[in-house]
Amino acid sequence: MDKVSFGYEDVAPAEKTGRVGAVFSSVARRYDLMNDFMSGGMHRLWKDAFVRRLRPRAGEAVLDMAGGTGDIAFRIAKSGAYVTVADINPDMLAVGMERAEKRGIDGLVWAEENAESLSFGDAGFDAYTIAFGIRNVTDIPAALREAHRVLKVGGRFFCLEFSTTTWPGFKTIYDRYSHEVVPRIGKAVADDEDSYRYLIESIRRFPDMPAFTAMIREAGFANVSATPILGGLVAIHSGWKI
Template sequence: MNDTVSFGYQQVDPAEKTRRVGGVFSNVARRYDVMNDAMSGGMHRLWKNRFVRRVKPRAGEDILDMAGGTGDIAFRMADLGASVTVADINPDMLAVGMERAADRAQTGLVWTEQNAETLSFDAAMFDAYTIAFGIRNVTDIPAALAEAHRVLRYGGRFFCLEFSTTLWPGFGEIYDAYSHKLVPQLGKWIADDEDSYRYLVESIRRFPDMARFEAMIAEAGFVRTKVEPMLGGLVAIHSGWKV
């Protein structure tokens, strides 16, 4: 890793980024889903549904859902019969997910506090690894991708849902104006936290574009990598296989 990494538009020590990102998600945990609805006009639910359809979870499969604290992806996959382990570095996000699972009477999920860069699981434990809107907040992304590859069984699949850079002419400028000016204000009005949502917007801008991130997935050892852009690439589903 470099001596410094990006925290939004700032360069900070890697340990400092991990600490700051933890603070962001502790701050927003209780209002996370409400803010997602407000920021995306509810479209994040459609993106997640599409993502899970691409994963194709099946009964009898073991799936690791990384950075899945609130349970959004895990609930969808468990409803299709998969055995899901929900992992997140942030205990406050996990607490929200466990409360939501109790409200839904959703049993059978495993909840565990994990750092994506240094997972505690043995090698070749899972049939699929999913991460939705979480990889850009990881301090050492190549390390996290290597860990995803390690814990997958041969024939296992990696799926990532993440924001990227739209290629639609004109739309990028409109979205930039919206995200930089309105999203922090929404954070202030709804979650009483303008700074955290300013960071989340900035983290999207600093994330690698679709081609570069696909190359990073391949560099981690995955094959048959693929990118499925939505809204011209504003959001993308990345995938790869361990063979």
């Protein structure tokens, strides 16, 4: 892997890993607030729908990758599942642990992990989730293979990620909003225009639904599907290890 995308730039893999880490360290404290601004609060509804599709059950072991601030883990934990929250960024994990303490949510396991080389053993989890995190991974195929490895036979993979909307009029409006407005919001709210410009650019460089579905299959998953939201602006991808 000679070059990978960092927004609209092509950089060395090690450089992307470091620069993505710097972005999320910068935005960690205001990450969820910025999600509200960027999505008009809709990210909360998307996450609710995502966890409903996952159908977590009491006693299951779930790995929530790139889940630092806890948004997905808190929802899953209501089911009685055992959730391990993993993130490569310690600043994001610190925010999640503080939020859990304030909400009185106990029993979550917090782990600093690289999605491309997890420290967990084979076949230890019933489900693997990743929400708005896979596009920031340097080697996405490696992360998908690791997801497959740590799942039990019969385990399920669920990914919530921005994609490419197919609604022509809406696409034009969203492109203008994301490129022109979101970085300004980032500057006003988080004093960090560059990080939010990267986040928007990373969405544009992420594979569309058919391409990402193919990548999930290539990692070994079966019964792979993609469910578009808002014409594909966001998509829920799923697959099973059989």
